[in-house]
């Protein structure tokens with residue numbers, strides 16, 4: 072048994088307070104197995120970060136949780152199979168920030184963020200004052216107010232990544248799926264964005280807390296923000312538990328083939344890469 076396995080749900084069991092419950096998730100495309108027998112529960116209001124080496128299946132898992140990729144097994148959101156939710160209802164419940172979303176050509180920052188309000192705007196109707204206010208608020212929180220009229224194609228990678236997040240936050244969904252949400256951000260904006268997501272999580276009501284599932288390559292940051300960490304390797308769940316149980320030198324050496332030191336930080340373990348000994 073690997074570290075963290077003790078906290079894993081029993082196969083077939085659904086945790087009573089799980090907002091997200093995934094059972095026996097498998098994805099095969101042609102001869103390739105992308106995911107195999109993945110079970111997870113995510114409690115309402117929890118932050119789960121999915122880590123694993125390149126190609127481990129992290130993005131695939133997020134797309135399955137979002138109901139966007141067919142899979143064997145079952146994903147339930149508050150007890151309802153995600154595949155049975157109508158598109159509009161699914162968009163009110165789940166917001167996915169993909170690594171490289173498709174952007175309509177010529178679209179401005181404001182109009183792109185407004186796409187997040189689509190599930191609330193009746194067909195052929197204009198956006199309401201509340202929709203406009205929600206978008207302005209989220210753009211301000213993400214330090215994008217000065218860029219609202221710019222075309223997305225003219226933004227830097229980090230600016231664009233914040234706009235993708237703005238659209239998802241404008242969606243007001245209860246489940247936020249973030250695929251490497253800060254990979255292009257400088258360290259200051261990285262902290263701002265993650266603190267904002269954490270703040271939104273904390274300010275959700277008890278009845279309606281925000282639940283976060285994120286993928287990340289920065290393991291120290293993963294450990295600082297997540298309640299639990301899921302380590303995937305080769306499409307399988309190899310560890311699931313609190314950061315201190317999963318971010319261990321042994322597990323990271325085995326599954327990433329990485330030489331690291333793990334040291335105690337104020338908010339979780341910090342993972343420091345260690346280079347090979349210098350040649351004399």
Ligand SMILES: Nc1ncnc2c1ncn2[C@@H]1O[C@H](COP(=O)(O)OP(=O)(O)OP(=O)(O)O)[C@@H](O)[C@H]1O
Nearest residue numbers: 100101103105123124125126127128129130131132
């Ligand atoms: N359509 C496809 N056909 C075959 N293999 C695919 C297909 N789509 C994805 N894969 C493979 O599935 C594996 C999992 O991909 P995924 O994008 O989920 O990995 P990841 O853990 O998010 O990786 P990264 O850290 O590099 O972003 C990869 O090896 C990828 O090449």
